[in-house]
Amino acid sequence: QKEVEQDPGPLSVPEGAIVSLNCTYSNSAFQYFMWYRQYSRKGPELLMYTYSSGNKEDGRFTAQVDKSSKYISLFIRDSQPSDSATYLCAMQTLYSSASKIIFGSGTRLSIRP
Amino acid sequence: GAGVSQSPRYKVAKRGQDVALRCDPISGHVSLFWYQQALGQGPEFLTYFQNEAQLDKSGLPSDRFFAERPEGSVSTLKIQRTQQEDSAVYLCASSPRPPGQGLTTDTQYFGPGTRLTVL
Numbered sequence: 155q156k157e158v159e160q161d162p163g164p165l166s167v168p169e170g171a172i173v174s175l176n177c178t179y180s181n182s183a184f185q186y187f188m189w190y191r192q193y194s195r196k197g198p199e200l201l202m203y204t205y206s207s208g209n210k211e212d213g214r215f216t217a218q219v220d221k222s223s224k225y226i227s228l229f230i231r232d233s234q235p236s237d238s239a240t241y242l243c244a245m246q247t248l249y250s251s252a253s254k255i256i257f258g259s260g261t262r263l264s265i266r267p
Numbered sequence: 268g269a270g271v272s273q274s275p276r277y278k279v280a281k282r283g284q285d286v287a288l289r290c291d292p293i294s295g296h297v298s299l300f301w302y303q304q305a306l307g308q309g310p311e312f313l314t315y316f317q318n319e320a321q322l323d324k325s326g327l328p329s330d331r332f333f334a335e336r337p338e339g340s341v342s343t344l345k346i347q348r349t350q351q352e353d354s355a356v357y358l359c360a361s362s363p364r365p366p367g368q369g370l371t372t373d374t375q376y377f378g379p380g381t382r383l384t385v386l
Contacts, residue, residue, distance in 0.1 A: 162307065197271070197358055197377030198310065242309050254300075254323065255375065257309030 157181050160243055160258030168266050173230040177243035177258045180224065184245040184256075187219050189228045192240045192260065201241075202228070233265045269293070271378035273359050279384045280349045288344045288381045292361030299342050300375060301334055302358040310358050316342060317365050349385045356380040 160177045167173055175189075186205055190198035202217040204210045210217045218227040226245075230237055243258040272291045280286050292299050297318055302310035303326075312326040318339035327334070331349075336342040346353055358380045362373040 158309075160309075195379070195382075197360070197379050199377065200374050203374075244309075254312045254315065254326075255310075257311070259307070259309045 155180065156259075157256050158243060158245055158258045161261055162259055164262040164264060166264040166266060167233060169233060169235060171233050171265075173228075173233050173237070173263060173265075175228040175230075175241050175243070175261050175263070177226050178224055179226070179245055181245070181247075181256075182221075182224070183247045185248045186246040187217070187226050188244040188246070188255070189215075189217060190242040190244055190257070192242060194239075198242055198257075235265045235267050238263060238265045271359055271361055271376050273357075273378040273381050275381060276379065277382050277384075279386065281386055282350060283348050285345065285347045286349055286383065288346075288357050288383070290342045290344070290359030290361075290378060292340065292342070292359070293376055294340075296361035296363050296376075298362045298365055298373070298375075299336055300360040300362075301342070301344050302360065303328075304356040304358055304380065306355070313344070313357075346383075349383075351385050354383055354385045356382050 158179045188203040189201045191201045192198040204217050207219050207221045214231045216229040240260040240262045242260045244255050246255050274289045299316040301313040304310040314334045315323040316336040319336050331347045333345045358377055360375040360377045362375045364373050
């Protein structure tokens, strides 16, 4: 079983829809939770990060973490065609000089105009 | 300013050939990471450098994989005697400080990757 599980999609929604992307994890030592966006033939770019359970909002994006359930989500409101990309959840432990990021497998998202 | 750059962007190798992939991190970044991303998968950690020191190479899949960062800036990932299963995108990322420094962690900035195809 992988440490981080993510629905691979693909997910196709009409422009303006609310999108929900989710990941589960098994390692309770993870303390830092991230969402990366990866456009085709590009490297991942950090979209949002959070340390604690609860919600964090940034424009049309909301990241949600539930540590008790080991479940994280990314919500995209008023989705745009430019949001079409692969979204990767990622997690990391802290307080370790050898801390490494563990990525989910990514969800491919397509927003239809 | 300039981001992380990688070269070549695409590499085709015959099985058994050696390849060398280059990463130019953001200037002044202490930490440098290499990841392998197979088709349809997320990046998987290969190795980590803090300046010129390779502190973690636990993700390197075999002794055919070797990485170096001799002067603490540019890094090279070398794969000897390439196999078909080595076909993947190899991503490099850099960040300003070492990971795990207290309560925060720095963003890792990724390059565009090198797509390696082994025939």
